[in-house]
Amino acid sequence: MEAGLGWTDDRVALLRRLWEDGQSASKIAAQLGGVTRNAVIGKVHRLGLAGRARGGEEAATAVPPSKTVEIETAIAVVETQAPEPVAILAHRPAPDFPAPAPAAAPAPVALAVSERVTIMDLRESMCRWPLGDPTTPEFRFCGARSITGLPYCTHHAEIAYQPAAERKRDRRVASFR
Numbered sequence: 001m002e003a004g005l006g007w008t009d010d011r012v013a014l015l016r017r018l019w020e021d022g023q024s025a026s027k028i029a030a031q032l033g034g035v036t037r038n039a040v041i042g043k044v045h046r047l048g049l050a051g052r053a054r055g056g057e058e059a060a061t062a063v064p065p066s067k068t069v070e071i072e073t074a075i076a077v078v079e080t081q082a083p084e085p086v087a088i089l090a091h092r093p094a095p096d097f098p099a100p101a102p103a104a105a106p107a108p109v110a111l112a113v114s115e116r117v118t119i120m121d122l123r124e125s126m127c128r129w130p131l132g133d134p135t136t137p138e139f140r141f142c143g144a145r146s147i148t149g150l151p152y153c154t155h156h157a158e159i160a161y162q163p164a165a166e167r168k169r170d171r172r173v174a175s176f177r
Contacts (some may be wrong), residue, residue, distance in 0.1 A: 005034035015040065019049050104150060117143035127153035129160075 005011075011032055025040040032040070055113045116131060117140060127142035128151040144153035150162055 011048070012043070015043060016047070016049065019044055115143040116140040127151070127156055128155070129156035 006014075014032065015028060018031060023031075025037045025044070029035050029037045029040045117126060119141070122141050122143065123126065125142045125146055127146045129142040130139070131142060132139045142153055142156055144155075147152055147157055150157055
């Protein structure tokens with residue numbers, strides 16, 4: 001703000017009048033001179049002038065009520081005549097996965113009860129494969145001897161890690177479908 005152009009009573013009165021007339025903060029700042037738009041907004045809030053009537057150019061651009069009804073009617077007509085949306089089809093068919101084997105007798109690797117460990121008992125050399133629902137008190141980790149440099153035992157590493165050759169083969173097969 002320039003020196004000598006503070007918020008005098010006359011400038012505050014002009015600010016109030018312009019704000020209540022619906023002028024924008026930028027236009028008020030330009031008319032007052034020596035203040036920024038942000039300074040006007042700050043003074044308006046300090047004076048508690050948040051609510052105001054719409055005026056100026058905004059009132060001139062308002063659509064007359066009869067035009068509003070015509071526009072709403074036209075929109076309703078277009079919406080009723082709009083075609084049904086087209087179903088989205090996949091660009092390629094889903095891969096044919098082998099049928100799952102009948103689950104007559106699931107054969108998980110039997111772990112000794114002593115190998116199932118809690119987070120508090122888990123050590124550096126133990127398998128960190130989670131077993132069960134983490135939200136239940138029965139949740140445990142595998143706890144078997146892990147492979148050096150990996151977080152899992154041999155059995156769980158086979159599940160977790162797929163050799164690169166198999167991944168490449170799977171991608172080639174999927175791209176030909």
